[in-house]
Amino acid sequence: MLRYRGKKKVIDKVKELDAFPKVPEEYVDSTPVGGTFSIMTFLIIMWLIYCEVAYYLDSNLVFKFRPDTDMDEKLRINIDVTVAMPCSSIGADILDSTSQSVFGFGELQEEDTWFELTQEQQDAFDAVKYINSYLREEYHSIWQLMWKKGHGSVRATIPPRKTKPNRRPDACRLHGVLTLNKVAGNFHITAGKSLHLPRGHIHLNMLFDDTQQNFSHRIHRLSFGSPANGIIYPLEGDEKITKDENMLYQYFIEVVPTDVDTTFESIKTFQYSVKELERPISHLKGSHGVPGIFFKYDMAALKIEVFQEKESLIKFTLRLFAIIGGIYVIGGYMNSIVLALRLSLVKTIAPHVIEQKKHIDVRLAQNPLLVTPDLSVPVDLIKQ
Numbered sequence: 001m002l003r004y005r006g007k008k009k010v011i012d013k014v015k016e017l018d019a020f021p022k023v024p025e026e027y028v029d030s031t032p033v034g035g036t037f038s039i040m041t042f043l044i045i046m047w048l049i050y051c052e053v054a055y056y057l058d059s060n061l062v063f064k065f066r067p068d069t070d071m072d073e074k075l076r077i078n079i080d081v082t083v084a085m086p087c088s089s090i091g092a093d094i095l096d097s098t099s100q101s102v103f104g105f106g107e108l109q110e111e112d113t114w115f116e117l118t119q120e121q122q123d124a125f126d127a128v129k130y131i132n133s134y135l136r137e138e139y140h141s142i143w144q145l146m147w148k149k150g151h152g153s154v155r156a157t158i159p160p161r162k163t164k165p166n167r168r169p170d171a172c173r174l175h176g177v178l179t180l181n182k183v184a185g186n187f188h189i190t191a192g193k194s195l196h197l198p199r200g201h202i203h204l205n206m207l208f209d210d211t212q213q214n215f216s217h218r219i220h221r222l223s224f225g226s227p228a229n230g231i232i233y234p235l236e237g238d239e240k241i242t243k244d245e246n247m248l249y250q251y252f253i254e255v256v257p258t259d260v261d262t263t264f265e266s267i268k269t270f271q272y273s274v275k276e277l278e279r280p281i282s283h284l285k286g287s288h289g290v291p292g293i294f295f296k297y298d299m300a301a302l303k304i305e306v307f308q309e310k311e312s313l314i315k316f317t318l319r320l321f322a323i324i325g326g327i328y329v330i331g332g333y334m335n336s337i338v339l340a341l342r343l344s345l346v347k348t349i350a351p352h353v354i355e356q357k358k359h360i361d362v363r364l365a366q367n368p369l370l371v372t373p374d375l376s377v378p379v380d381l382i383k384q
Helices: 010-016 032-057 119-137 139-149 313-349 351-366 379-383
Strands: 060-067 074-083 090-096 109-113 171-181 185-191 194-197 200-203 217-224 238-240 247-261 266-280 292-299 302-309
Touching: 032 313, 060 139, 074 185, 074 292, 090 171, 119 139, 119 217, 119 238, 171 185, 217 266
Parallel strands: 247 292, 247 302
Antiparallel strands: 060 302, 074 171, 074 217, 090 185, 109 171, 185 292, 194 200, 217 238, 247 266
16 A cells, blocks of 8 residues: 655656656657657658558459259349440340240330441440450459459440431440340340240241341340449450351350459359350351350359468468567667768768867866867767
8 A cells, every 4th residue: 555645746746657667768869860760660660561461352263163052043134235236127136044034034125226437436345355365365464453443444335426327227235234034045046036926936037037136246244233342343344346147146155153342342143154155157068057146054062162261360470560569660770880980980980080089078077067068070980
């Protein structure tokens, strides 16, 4: 129990207590070298703290596979395709393995347009095509950057046409979003409008036998689910030009469910791989089929989980304190070495300065009130 019988109040005496020893002010020397090292040490510590925090938030990405058991989940497909035929001559439909009525999936908007792009539209489409092609080829070297920083420019849309040609539209733009069952299906664009039946549909293409068919097409967007960083949609920016009236284009798509859970993004989406085939239809040559554009998709049995693997907060804090303490100690050692070298250099080059310092120390010891040293001696050297 603390007792005090002096004249000062107890509270004032408690305030004077200090459990940590302090260095007396008269033993502390302020030198330009020490100040410089203090500033450098502070800047280095702040920079390392920033790097460590950024590294902690931006940890390693981990990819894992597991069976996909969510069969009741819906599959959303985003479509934006331009076909070099008028909207009145073609029909777009989708049919999956459940034989469900197509009216339950949604409806695509049909927009009459011109297949030839303006210079501004062509430049924008070429940019999307080039970037997407580059990302597919160099994916193995930039995949981490894509997953962490994104590539939104690939999903850029074509700017609207400012001037309309003085002729009838010769193309049809089909765009919209369809909500499908999570099963295998077939989205196709063929000649003639479709007639829906209880167990499917048929295309009335026999009415267009005398109509010129040109299935040249341009894919602005074809993706599944919500867009996510790191996922490349291979068909976006694809363009097929043909002069054959009986061309069949087939795209075989394998859709892979993907769950993304990172620091800045947490969504359930899909990515896909594609194989394509194109051939002319000629019954005389034994190449049978129906001219058109067919997107045949199927669901993968495995799901990909993408998440960030972070270290514990305790390890991060300990490493951060170790870095700060290490830089502080190294800065003190460097300061001592530089001061020792400087003093050694002064003793070698200008020994008279040391003698003057000794003389001043003797005078100060004899007369503590003397505070006017020789001004010809640098103050920092006198303090040393």
